[in-house]
Amino acid sequence: MALPMQEFYSEEDYYNIPEDTRAEIIDGQIYYQAAPSRVHQKILSELHITIGQYIKSKGGSCQIYPAPFSVKLFEDRPTIVEPDISVICDNSKLTDRGCTGAPDWIIEIISPGTASHDYIHKLNLYADAEVREYWIVDPLEQTVFVYYLEKDKFRAVAHTFHDKIKVNIYNDLYINFPDIAGLLYN
Numbered sequence: 388m389a390l391p392m393q394e395f396y397s398e399e400d401y402y403n404i405p406e407d408t409r410a411e412i413i414d415g416q417i418y419y420q421a422a423p424s425r426v427h428q429k430i431l432s433e434l435h436i437t438i439g440q441y442i443k444s445k446g447g448s449c450q451i452y453p454a455p456f457s458v459k460l461f462e463d464r465p466t467i468v469e470p471d472i473s474v475i476c477d478n479s480k481l482t483d484r485g486c487t488g489a490p491d492w493i494i495e496i497i498s499p500g501t502a503s504h505d506y507i508h509k510l511n512l513y514a515d516a517e518v519r520e521y522w523i524v525d526p527l528e529q530t531v532f533v534y535y536l537e538k539d540k541f542r543a544v545a546h547t548f549h550d551k552i553k554v555n556i557y558n559d560l561y562i563n564f565p566d567i568a569g570l571l572y573n
Contacts, residue, residue: 398459401467402484409455411468413512418504420469426526426571427496431471433567434494434524438474441560449476449491457485458493460516468509471496474556489516491556497525510534514541520556526571531564 395415404410409420423431435453442449452473459467467485474492475481493513495505505523513521514534521534521541529548534541535555546552548568554560 396465398465398467401457401465409469413466413468413508415465421498421500423496423498424526427471427498429571430496430524430526430567433570434472434562437562437567438472438554438560441557442474447476448478449474450478450481452486458490459485459487460489460512462487466512468512470494476556489513489518491518492520492522492554493518494522494524497523497527499527506532510541520554529568 396412396417397415398412400417401410401412404417409422411418411420431453435451439451442451452475454469454471456473457467457469458473470490470493472492472494473486473490475486476491477488480486480488480490495501495509497505502525510521510523514536517536519536523532523534525531531546531548531550531552533544533546533552533555535544536542546564548564551561551563551565554562
């Protein structure tokens with residue numbers, strides 16, 4: 388069920404969207420999302436398990452949340468996104484509604500209908516919010532673009548599903564994408 392058409396939506400409008408409707412609000416505009424594919428969900432599951440096991444094994448304070456999980460990036464802008472994966476290391480940012488402030492690491496898994504939104508709109512949004520690391524995983528192209536904050540701008544590194552990829556917010560975490568890719572079509 389969609390909200391009635393209007394030019395500008397508030398944070399309260401976002402929280403009035405029915406729970407079974409996937410949507411984000413970015414600078415007062417609503418963006419509805421289709422249900423993800425099976426491959427998208429398989430990648431999400433494998434990354435969530437790998438990262439979660441790493442955090443647990445290290446006894447770390449960071450927490451990982453898969454979508455749907457609301458992230459209010461800015462205090463003064465009606466912008467609430469639902470990244471595929473959010474890693475938050477500052478527990479004071481966690482609320483009953485999700486996260487207020489920038490997560491340390493966000494992963495978005497591209498769906499055919501969201502590519503430009505994730506590559507352009509969200510990339511700039513996450514840079515503005517100073518997300519420390521942002522990954523764009525593209526199952527169709529089998530690529531992973533890793534953006535990490537260096538001083539005040541994102542630095543980008545391109546990878547493929549054949550690579551073992553270093554996570555920049557941790558000293559010793561690597562995601563072995565050949566292992567994930569091998570599970571995708573089983």
